[in-house]
Amino acid sequence: MMIADDSFLLSILNDSPQATAIYNSGELHIAYANQGMLDIWCADQSIIGKTLCECFPNFVEEGFSSILKNVWKTGITFRTTAEPANIVVGSRKTKRYFDFEYKAILDQDRKCFAILHTASDVTESKLAHIRMKRQTDELSLSYKLDRLASTLSHDLKNPLSVLKLGNDFLSKNEDLCPSMAKQWYKNFTNSIQNIEAIINQTLQLNKVRGAKNSSEIIAMDKKISEWINEVKLSFSEQQIEYRLGHLYPLNADSSAVYQIFANLIGNAVKYSTGTGAYLSIHSEEIEQGIVYVFEDNGIGIPEDDLTKILLLQIRGSNSSHIAGTGIGLSLVKDLMEFMDGNINISSALGIGTVVRLFFPQSVEDC
Incomplete structure (x- = not known):
């Protein structure tokens, strides 16, 4: 891409008030x-x-180069607001906040040949927002009760469906071999534990601000496989390939992590496109903690919906033909914020969706 030879374009970019770079x-x-x-x-x-x-x-340490390389690979534009970044000058490191976009520039074959990076420093407004948020009361009681009911009705569906499927299966197969029956009873135990975890976590989320969440070391390579198997039972008709990369352990609230991953895995399966569908999950170590990345080639989310998809009961405008309530992603956002983390969603229609989850923690804890 010969930017330097195009003096007209170069003069426009030079005069632009917005910070701009091209890779x-x-x-x-x-x-x-x-x-x-x-x-x-x-x-x-x-x-x-x-x-x-x-x-x-x-x-590199903070994960921005990894995000850019994923934009180049997938062709899916990445946007975020008030993202913290450390600016280093000599030995001095200063934390600033930025709204920025890594826009994938695609050729006629929908392959990325350049990335347009634009950014705005929003540090002052972010700090003002933090101060205001600290002075704001918790959500009203009525809203919290509504949210409690919605969350429970949504997230209990997966483990309850496993119990129902197993009960129906066992009642129709009384002469089942012991090993098969044992596997179903193990599924029952896991589902009951997950139901208990969901109830406990949801109640905890609705306590006053300042309630401390419990943390433990979670062996994610083992747990993700269990959660995938649970989702498979709930969506047995869906065919999707699971591609698992390196899965770092997390030091986090186990019931919250279960709800987050069960929702995201379930969404990837629910909105998959059939033949050739896949869900890739991998994790990265960065300076401030660990990032988990979910990448699928499903139906995608319309660009106009990306800014509101994390709101309660808001769904993508292209998903009306698929059953759902729109609670899942909003709950994921709440749970990530409960653990002082964050979520970012990038998507393109017909290409797929990339979800990045940031879990703040000392890497040594894991």
Whole structure:
């Protein structure tokens, strides 16, 4: 992509009040950066032609290079608001907050050939929001009760459906071999434990602000396999390939993590596109904690819906033909915030969806 030869485009970008950069390779070579972006990075024109990873090792540690490389691979644009980032000048590190977008520029074959990076420093407004939030009372009692009822009715469906399926199966197969019966009883035990965990976690979420969540080390490689098997029982008619990468353990509230992952795995299966459908799950270590990434090639979410999809009972406008309440993603957002984490969703119609979950913790804890 020959940006330097296009003087007209270059002059527009140079005069733009928004910080802008362009990467023109999967290795994240910096093809262009205007003065606004250089100011944010505390850098100069000498970085042009070099890779982002080479120039800013801290962006690798914080996971931004990983996000960019995933945009290049998938062609799915990534957007976020008030994202914290450490700006390093010499030995001094300053935490700032940014609204930014990594926009995938696609060719006629829908392959990414450049990434347009735009950013705005929103540190002052974010700090003001934090101060305001600290002074705001908890949600009203009526809203909390409504949310409690909605959450319970939504998240109890999966484990209850396993119990119902198993009960029906056992009642119709009285001469079942002992090993098969034992497996179903094990499924019953897991479902009952999950029901108990959901009730306890949901009640805990509705306590006053400041209630401390309990943390434990969770062996995610083992647990994710169990949760996938549970979802398979609930969506036995759906065919989807599960691609599991490195799964770091988490130091977190186990019942909250179960609800988060069960919802996201269930959504990927529910909104899959049939033949060739897959769900990829992997995790990454970054400076502040651990990130889990869910990537699927399902129906995707319309761009206009991305900003509101995490609100209570809001669903994608292209999902009306699929049963659902819209509670799941909103609950995931609440649970992540309960653990001082966050969620980001990127999606494109007909391509798929990428969900990133950030769990703050000391890596040594795991």
